Amino acid sequence: MKDIKRDKPDPNKYMNPYLAGILLGIVIIAAFFFSGEGLGGSGAYKDMVKASVVKVAPEYAADASYFEEAAKAELSPMKSWLVFEVLGMVLGGVVSGAFAGRLKLKLEHSPNITSRTRIIFAILGGIFFGVGSQLGRGCTSGAGLSGMAVMSLSGFIAAGAIFGGGYLFAYFFRKLWI
Amino acid sequence: MAPIFEFTSEWNLLAALVIGFAFGWVLERAGFSTSRKLAGVFYGYDFVVIKVFFTAAVTAALGLFLLNQMGLLYFDEVWMPNTFLLPTIVGGVIMGIGFIMGGFCPGTSVPAAAIGKIDAMLFIGGMVIGIYFYSFTYEWIWEDLRNSTNLGKVKMGELLGIGEGLAIFVFIVIALGTFWLVDTIKKKFKIEDVNY
């Protein structure tokens, strides 16, 4: 993993977006069909956070309303559907990246900003997404995509709010990207 | 019939692994492991996110609807979110800010981190910090908001009073319209590609 050089990937290496969309749709259908679950991205981290707090401070967890349920269930982070799904995503990403020759350790950012800026905003963005996904009961895939798949109002609102919020604030962060 | 696996069964976890594998694969293939490609949607230089996202939602909605019509899957037996109006909007906007700052969403950050994107790993780290922050301040700040304005399980078809099938048809038309729109926007405003 020593080449951290940046080169322009061939855009044709990425799949046609409509084909990718249809495949992704089929994956969602499979998730509902086999497990009765929607796909999710943030839920796994929530499960792990809950489990870690229950493990480290069981008394606090039993008392706090957020952890109450987890404390009672004695849930192990390794026994959660979403954790296994995310584990699968890691493997799927690695294998796909291997086929496309994209396995490279690198920090990606616009040439106009420094790595430092990118690092700070990546972490900040993560923090916002962490909080937002908990408040909104799921992230882009968990609340938005899966919600839309079952034609739930909630999914459309979530997707609208996420992209709407993005467009609303895009102007302020344009230096980060273009 | 569906869901095939009982929720608590161990086989269900293995199904999760396989489904996650496919999910991660498609996201990586579609180019969602690149934050600059993802952020393009907000600046008009790359609409791949909108295209993949809407195509996936339409395909899944149509597929699940058909499975339901064929009696293979009942919506009562699968995951269906309650609609919490206010927290979803507030949470969504917060996520939108996170999206534009971090360039990933939780789902896309996973395959991105898997193929070695350091920014994605940091994004995941930030997300865990955010969830810890949320967890510990839950009772003070979030609890009331999170549980407010519960509308129950609302489906688009019922809400609009046009039935499920027609609602999906409208959704498909809107999606196709959006695809046409974004391509037109890109052409019309001559937005240049950004190298990444």
Next chain:
Amino acid sequence: MNEEIIISGRNLPYIDPVLNIWHWQIPLYLFVGGLAAALIFFSAYFFIRGRGDELKTSVQIAPILAPFVIVIGLIALLLDLRHPAYFWQLYTTIRLDSPMSWGAWTLAAIMPLSVIWPLTFLKEIKEYFSESGKRVKGLIQWIEDIINAIKPLKLSIEWFTKYRYQLAWVNAILAIILGVYTGILLSAFNARPLWNTSILGPLFLVSGLSTGAAVIMWMSRSKKERLIFSRIDLLLIAIELFFIIHLFMGFLASGAVQIEAAQLFLGGDYTAIFWAGVVMVGLVIPAILETMELYGYHIPISIPALLILIGGLLFRFIMVEAGQITRYLY
């Protein structure tokens, strides 16, 4: 007062109804034991085959890790003992029918040899690290200085260097004993149906060898050597999968207790973690990646290597944990 009725007729609280006195130390020990055995074995084997110059990393460099790995294992073992201060009592007896005794003596023999072996290659190691950082070079120089300063030490290293071929044979045999022993240790427990199978020994040996091969290919700088070890690893993974299938087929064809033990992995509590963690993450995905590497795709070797190590560690944790649940008595 609560009275308990002991139906089984036995009252051994550490054995019945659940033996749960082995925690993280034992699986960790089994893992590092297998890893050290593999590192020493590959080194000795390829030296004997006369491929020392061709496969530099495996013969000369990787065995440096072995003594450190063994020490980690010994610390884990010591922590596991109820009375660590009495560990020496293992060395007051030799019992040919006890795998514990075998293991203790093998470790005692292999530990000094694993230190001596890389010392006989000090010149080559120095050359290999000639482009490395100051600290690494300083450390090697420091070791060399010590050896040069103490005459008897220098002479004995020279003596070992002269008889390196014989030493390699001793190492290879001891490494095999060590590797097999990590599996036999568990299968010697007659009271635990999951462990009490003859496949466990070879399975642990192969799995240990595969973790060793993973470490070597991770460390190696030569493409040729990496490819050789990735091929070895692929072969070992195939054998491992075969043994795992065999293991379950054997269980399912046995009595009710064995079937119940197998059910832990076929629908029971350990199903998901075993098939996902050990089989998928630890075997199938690295196998796919290594196959792709052989077909010319560019794969950072650290990924399959790391996955194999994780899988091997997880495998031992699961086997030790699950094995303590299975039992004959009801």
